Amino acid sequence: MKTMATLHSNATALINANLVNPGSETQGKGGVLVEAGHIVDFGPHIEATHLASGTKIIDCSGDCLSPGLIDAQVFVGEPGAEYRETIATVTRAAAAGGVTTIVATPDSDPPVDNPAIVDFLKRLARDKGRVRVLAAAALTKGLNGAEISEIGLLQEAGAVAFSHGPHSLKSALVMRRALTYARDFDALIMHTTHDATLAADGVMNEGERASRLGLAGIPLEAESIMLERDLRLVALTGARYHASIVTCRQSLDLIRKAKAEGLQVTCGTTINHLTLNENDIGDYRTFLKLMPPLRAEPERRALVEALAEGVIDIIVSDHNPQDVEVKRLPFGEAAFGAIGVETLLAAALRLVHSGDVSLPRLLAALTYRPAQILRLPQGCLAKGAPADLIRFDPDEPFVLDATQLHSRAKNTPFDEARLSGRVKMTMVAGNILHG
Secondary structure, X not given: OOOHHHOOOOOEEEEEEEEEEOOOOEEEEEEEEEEOOEEEEEEOOOOHHHOOOOOEEEEOOOOEEEEOEEEEEEOOXXXXXXXXXXXXXXXXXXXXXXXXXXXXXXXXXXXXXOHHHHHHHHHHHHHHOOOEEEEEEEXXXXXXXXXXXXXXXXXXXXXXXXEOOOOOOOOHHHHHHHHHHXXXXXXXXXXXXXXXXXXXXXXXXXXHHHHHXXXXXXXXXXXXXXXXHHHHHHHHHOOEEEEOOOOOHHHHHHHHHHHHOOOOEEEEEEHHHHHOOHHHHOOOOHHHOOOOOOOOHHHHHHHHHHHHHOOOOEEEOOEOOOOHHHHOXXXXXXXXXXXXXXXXXXXXXXXXXXXXXXXXXXXXXXHHHHHHHHOOOOOOOOOOOEOOEEEEEEEEEEEOOHHHOOOOOOOOOOOOOEEEEEEEEEEEOOEEEEO
C-alpha cells in the first residue's frame, strides 16, 4: 500500500466530512484518500495539510461521506421491457440517489437463465451504465418453476445470486432440489415468499382498511407460510438463503428463530414497508399498490424495530417501474409496483430523523450488509476497497417532483412528499458520476 508521500498526482482526497463507517457503525470527522479507483486510506488524519502536493482535494464541508448504496432488488427493463426502464435510465437514477451498485432481478424477457444473458447484461452495463450492475439469475429455466437452472455455469458467468423473480417457487420439492444444488456451489438463493393461492385475487393488506375501501385483502399468512416452508428446507439442506422481502411480525419471528438455530439465513425489506403503511393508500392511490402490500402500522413498527435490532439485514428499493397505462386504473385493476432506486436514501433517512434508527445502522443495511451477503468488495471503508463513495447532506429538505426523476417511469409512492437528504456526489471506482 502506498503512503501519502508516494501517491501519484491523480490521487483525490475527500476531506472535512462526517465520515460514516457502516462496517463499525461509527461516524466522526474525517476523510478518504482515493487513487486508481480504490481507497488508499481513510480516517480523521486525512486533512489538507497532510497531503502530498498534486493531490486533488474535495472539501465536503461537513457533509456525510460513506460507501455508496447497494440496492439488491432492481428491475432494469432489459432485455424485453425497455419501455419500462433501461440500463441507461435506471443507472442514472441510481447515481442521482447515491446507489453505486444494483442487482438486476431475473424476470426479464427472456429471463436471465443462461450465461449468455448474464454476459449481455454485463456488456450493456459496461457500455451504457453509470453504476455497477450485477445479475441475479433465474432459479429455474424460463422461471417456469420446474427445471433448475445451471447454477454453476451462471455463477461462473458472474451471477451473484439466484432468484425466482417476484414470485415464489411453488413446489417444495423443486425448492429442496434448488437449495441442495445451490449449497454444492455455495450459491445464494434470494427468494420471494408469497403464496399466490392464499393471496388469491387480493390487492392490499387484509384488514379493516381493505374492508372500508371495498378491496380484496391479502393475509399476512400468504407471506409467513411460504417463508416457514423455505426455512424448514434450509434446515434440511444447509444452503445459504435470503428472504428478499419480509413485511410482518410473523415473518420476523421466523427469521429470529432461524438465525438463533444457526441457519445461513438473512432477510431484507423494502423502504416502502419501512416508511409507509396501508393508510397511505388513501383514496385508492395506485402508486402505492405494492406486492407485498403495505401493512398496518403495528407491522411497520415491528419492521423498524427489527432493523434497529439487526434482525433485518438489508433494505432494498424493490424498484419496479410501470408505465402510466397500467397504473392509472381502478385500484383493483392497476399493476403492482413502484420505482424507488433514486429515492431510496432520502426515504430511508426518515427513520434517522424520527430517531428510530441511527445513521450508521441505517447505512449498514444499505451498504455493508448487502455487500457481505452478496460477497462483494464494495460497501465498506477499507484500504484497498473499491472507491464507491457518496457525499450527502442528510438534513437538506426538498419536495419530491416525480417529473424530475431519472427513471423512465414515474410511479413513485413519494410524489410531492417532503423528504430530507440530498446526494451531492456519487463516485464509482474513483470516478465522479453525479454531482
